[in-house]
Amino acid sequence: MPGKVFAVVVTIITLAIVYCVIAHVWWMPVDISAHGPNIDHQIEETLFGAGTLFIAGQLVLAALAFLYGDSKGARRMKSFPGGAKPLIIFACVVVGIEILVLSSIGAKAWGSVYFTQPESNSERIDVQAGQFAFYFRYPGPDGKFGPLHPELINEGSQNMFGLDTDHDADSKDDIVTAELAIPVNKPILLTLHSKDVGHSFDVRELRIQQDFVPGIVIPVHFTALQTGRFEIVCTQLCGLGHYNMKAYLNVMSEADFDSWLKQQALAQ
Numbered sequence: 001m002p003g004k005v006f007a008v009v010v011t012i013i014t015l016a017i018v019y020c021v022i023a024h025v026w027w028m029p030v031d032i033s034a035h036g037p038n039i040d041h042q043i044e045e046t047l048f049g050a051g052t053l054f055i056a057g058q059l060v061l062a063a064l065a066f067l068y069g070d071s072k073g074a075r076r077m078k079s080f081p082g083g084a085k086p087l088i089i090f091a092c093v094v095v096g097i098e099i100l101v102l103s104s105i106g107a108k109a110w111g112s113v114y115f116t117q118p119e120s121n122s123e124r125i126d127v128q129a130g131q132f133a134f135y136f137r138y139p140g141p142d143g144k145f146g147p148l149h150p151e152l153i154n155e156g157s158q159n160m161f162g163l164d165t166d167h168d169a170d171s172k173d174d175i176v177t178a179e180l181a182i183p184v185n186k187p188i189l190l191t192l193h194s195k196d197v198g199h200s201f202d203v204r205e206l207r208i209q210q211d212f213v214p215g216i217v218i219p220v221h222f223t224a225l226q227t228g229r230f231e232i233v234c235t236q237l238c239g240l241g242h243y244n245m246k247a248y249l250n251v252m253s254e255a256d257f258d259s260w261l262k263q264q265a266l267a268q
């Protein structure tokens, strides 16, 4: 009896999971990026490939348990018929082929984000992560970012990036904000750098998750196709305040963005 009950329970759980995936019961949030459909397509292909093997595995398990689970007096199986070796080789080959196929298809989606050059007219924004907040810097009317002087970072005087506005002409009009506002339908180029430890820049709706690595500046480019306010979260455990490290991405119309940026410039 326990074998048959087990088989029925496994089948019900499998079918419930299949239903949840097909009916999108817990699904990805809306995608607002131009490159997102590539990523989503890749995720769906991976789910389909892994899902097919999962369903097959569970149903075979249920069938074997149903047919043989309760047989009394049957000869105890001491070792797998023919030895386990051929089965292990078979499993390695199947899983290996699956991983190779998925990663070669996935390389295309990855390449569409990381191996393409940013547009030359991209809106450039410098992003700094530090325990436990993000700060954003716009180059101002001169279009140039001033150099960073880490030794000048001083949260008391709100000098988050370590700018020397007394001596660096390019820094004078740099605009530093706690929110990332961007214009819709315009290519954006972020340069990510960390003030201290490793962090991550994750916006689910942009289908972007990129680590900050101390000591290097990492470029990320994208175009947002919808206005709205979305959460930016740190997804690398970076210390005690990690759980609370977040900021907001505000995708605005071009006109709203221009006036927002002017307001921010006045508030510096």
Ligand SMILES: [Cu+2]
Pocket: 129, 130, 131, 132, 198, 199, 200, 234, 235, 236, 237, 238, 242, 245
């Ligand atoms: Cu962090």
